[in-house]
Amino acid sequence: MVDYRAWLNRPKRIVKMFPVNRHRVERIVERHLRRKMREIGEMEAKEILEAYGFITPRGSLAPAPSRPPTSPTSSDTRSC
Numbered sequence: 001m002v003d004y005r006a007w008l009n010r011p012k013r014i015v016k017m018f019p020v021n022r023h024r025v026e027r028i029v030e031r032h033l034r035r036k037m038r039e040i041g042e043m044e045a046k047e048i049l050e051a052y053g054f055i056t057p058r059g060s061l062a063p064a065p066s067r068p069p070t071s072p073t074s075s076d077t078r079s080c
Contacts, residue, residue, distance in 0.1 A: 021051040 028044050040048070046056040 018053055020053070024048075024051040 025048050028040070028047055032038075032040060032044070042059065046059070049056050
């Protein structure tokens with residue numbers, strides 16, 4: 001009971017509010033719900049974070065290789 005009394009008498013916390021682009025987040029989530037997509041990809045996740053004011057690194061797709069990968073040779077493989 002003493003702990004509960006101390007908890008009741010603790011100083012009130014101040015919650016800092018910050019701006020968020022709620023419409024942008026809702027649009028992304030609603031699009032995924034309509035398409036029955038259960039996962040949000042990297043680009044959409046970055047959009048959501050940016051809507052909450054987080055700075056995210058820019059990303060891009062890696063270019064396709066100019067030739068198909070070759071099969072590993074015996075010199076390429078390493079034993080563990």
